[in-house]
Amino acid sequence: MMAQTDSSETPLLEVLNLRVEFPTRRGTLVAVDDISFDIKPGEVLGVVGESGAGKSLTGTAVINLLEPPGRIAGGEVRLKGQRIDNLPQEKLRHIRGRQIGMVFQDPLTSLNPLYTVGYQLEETIRTHMNMSEGQARKRGIELLSEVGISAPQDRIDQYPHQFSGGMRQRIVIALAVCANPSLIIADEPTTALDVSIQAQIIDLLKRLCHEQGTAVMLITHDMGVIAETADRVAVMYAGRLAEVGPVQNVIKQPYHPYTKGLMGAIPTVGQKLERLTQIDGAMPRLTEIPSGCAFHPRCPKAFDRCDTERPDPIAVEESKVACWLYDDARVLSGETEQ
Amino acid sequence: MTDVLQDKRPSVQPSGPLVSVQGMSKYFDVSPPFLTRVLQGRPRRALRAVDDVSFDIPHGSTFSLVGESGCGKSTVARLLVGLYQPTQGEIYFDGSAVSQLKTRRHLADFQRRIQIIFQDPYASLNPRWRVRDIIAEPVRTHRLLPEGAALRKRVAELLDHVGFSNKDGEKYPHEFSGGQRQRISIARALAGDPEFLVCDEPTSALDVSVQAQILNLMKDLQKELGLTYLFISHDLAVVSHISDYLGVMYLGRLVESGTASDIFNDPQHPYTRMLLDAIPDLEMSGRKRIPVAGEVPSPMAPPAGCHFHPRCPFADARCREEIPGITESKNVRVRCHAVEEGRLTPEVLAEAAAART
Structure with a gap:
């Protein structure tokens, strides 16, 4: 676990009231609704949620790679204090890859099948760093051996289809770290892989980021991966943040009823339970997000206020929880109980 | 290879398990097309998707x-x-x-x-x-x-x-x-x-x-x-x-x-041990997850002997040549030479775990 960074330190990435919309013929869909978080240098922030929670969109919105008609409709994204959400594409291209690296879920679609791995590595290195062809190739071979590919001097001239899934994901990671970015956005990097390979990839990401002090925004639906890797966790539900806090708190002692349900729903090895906790119903569609707190129709602890007013994140110890149960008035009158 | 368990299995009696699979194999023909075989002299090839599998489901x-x-x-x-x-073997359902x-x-x-x-x-x-x-x-x-x-x-x-x-x-x-x-x-x-x-x-x-x-x-x-x-x-x-x-x-x-409880509490086969080690630790007990080395080889060209030997820390010459038979060890049935020979003593296992971290 990484040492807790000083809270007065300026965050590497700040996201303030980010809102992503999709205009459609039947009205505007709000896919990411007013979320704020930050990532400190060298920190691993896990972003979890079920499908449709808007976690991948948050990742792509940070580097402004949203597919039209999706667009950032409000809020700010700041990298090292500088706004990047309103930069022209031309300038953003220098930030993507150079300062922010990306790792996507499917390693086959993020590599070009028509070029050798070496060509793709060299191209990326030379785009971002002032290097000659020979230097770039040397650096490429170094990177491949760093991500654990054996005989890199031979394999650098092979095509992506000649590598297995786990190997391809290693190459994608090599591409993401090749310009020493200060932030890597990893969107479900291990979802397509087997458990044994998953452990290898997580280990690799952790090691590289630790060595180079790179911050990671790790987007996944797998709580196990989060528990092992992240320093802090943001839990998303229906495009909103439900809870943000240190990983121990979120996993072991979640505050938000949704996080509690989510943790109870995960079976654990060696713990023989008759039934898993289940959250009835399903995540609402974007067209029919409930009023007030988006989770209230499924929430076992909902009361009338949840139906009408939308909760803002409320600080509870080190976490921030968007739930009326933790509103000051109720906490003071002793109404909440664990 | 004969199945050690076949004689013990009361599968043909009505009181037996609902489903019993005995020595079941499925090979897929993945040979090159006829002309390629003739012109380039390439042999027929079979992919052994399922190879001599036996189990009972009560x-x-x-x-x-x-x-x-x-x-x-x-x-x-x-x-x-x-x-x-199935290419070989038999499935018994409710005795027949x-x-x-x-x-x-x-x-x-x-x-x-x-x-x-x-x-x-x-x-x-x-x-x-x-x-x-x-x-x-x-x-x-x-x-x-x-x-x-x-x-x-x-x-x-x-x-x-x-x-x-x-x-x-x-x-x-x-x-x-x-x-x-x-x-x-x-x-x-x-x-x-x-x-x-x-x-x-x-x-x-x-x-x-x-x-x-x-x-x-x-x-x-x-x-x-x-x-x-x-x-x-x-x-x-x-x-x-x-x-x-x-x-x-x-x-x-x-x-x-x-x-399931026997295997999860006390896995015998080195592969099972590795799989269980690779599960993410949700309890955050600080247990170090030991990643399995290497990847699954292609089923088209599986390693000789025990298929797991290239990734196995306990493999020896016998594992590389001879297909392991089924051994009963602590209530579970295992295909592993090391388990059969009793090579996996706690000391050996502790040493291997230390070497990998």
Whole structure:
């Protein structure tokens, strides 16, 4: 676990009231609704949620790679204090890859099948760093051996289809770290892989980021991966943040009823339970997000206020929880109980 | 290779297990085309997707198969429901050999008693049919009930079993979410009143909260209807939650099988140990997760001897040459020379763990 960074330190990435919309013929869909978080240098922030929670969109919105008609409709994204959400594409291209690296879920679609791995590595290195062809190739071979590919001097001239899934994901990671970015956005990097390979990839990401002090925004639906890797966790539900806090708190002692349900729903090895906790119903569609707190129709602890007013994140110890149960008035009158 | 267990198996008696698989193999012909073979002198090739697999599933229990992709677990599922014919070996269902079921009546009865739930709830339901017709299909196919009130009542009952109201039967599959569709698949599988359900990764396409709903439902139905499950998954946490018995597959071979609690508490085969080590630690106990070295080799060219030897820290010359037979060790059946020879003493294991960290 990484040492807790000083809270007065300026965050590497700040996201303030980010809102992503999709205009459609039947009205505007709000896919990411007013979320704020930050990532400190060298920190691993896990972003979890079920499908449709808007976690991948948050990742792509940070580097402004949203597919039209999706667009950032409000809020700010700041990298090292500088706004990047309103930069022209031309300038953003220098930030993507150079300062922010990306790792996507499917390693086959993020590599070009028509070029050798070496060509793709060299191209990326030379785009971002002032290097000659020979230097770039040397650096490429170094990177491949760093991500654990054996005989890199031979394999650098092979095509992506000649590598297995786990190997391809290693190459994608090599591409993401090749310009020493200060932030890597990893969107479900291990979802397509087997458990044994998953452990290898997580280990690799952790090691590289630790060595180079790179911050990671790790987007996944797998709580196990989060528990092992992240320093802090943001839990998303229906495009909103439900809870943000240190990983121990979120996993072991979640505050938000949704996080509690989510943790109870995960079976654990060696713990023989008759039934898993289940959250009835399903995540609402974007067209029919409930009023007030988006989770209230499924929430076992909902009361009338949840139906009408939308909760803002409320600080509870080190976490921030968007739930009326933790509103000051109720906490003071002793109404909440664990 | 002879199966050590065959003589002990009382499978032909009616009191035996519901499903018994003995020495089952499935080879796929992956030879180059005829002309290429003739002109370039290339030989025929066979892919051993399932290789000499034996296990029993007692009445009313859940047997799970785990393994990484390409290990042959889905092929076993397809063999059991009769979508593939085994190359070798035999499947006994309720005491009778499936390959001996020749008459249409016997086969139809077998097909009714054994049903399958697939992984992808989007691809396994016909988008042009109403849910009530999807659920009624097995009943109609096997002519179990006449059209009309009786059938409608049965469909309503099935919908109720999986937590839907009767009017949901009028809808089409696209109106439901992934978890709801999987419940429809379960209702369809139950329609013919089966005894044995083969569940091929039924929850891997679903989110955790929905997965919990499906797993709870499956457990409830098992208790209520006395169903027997073959559960296939790559998620060891899910498997440990649902299984009574467990089989671990690696490149077509069943390397370890026994009761789930025995295997999870005291795994014998080095591969099982590694798989269990690779599970993410949700308890955050600080246990260091030891990643498995290397990757699964191609099933087209599996290593000689024990398939696992290139990744195994305990492999020796014998492992590289000789296919391990089944050994009984601490209540589980293992295919491993090291276990058979008693080489895996606690000292050896501790040393290996220290070397890997």
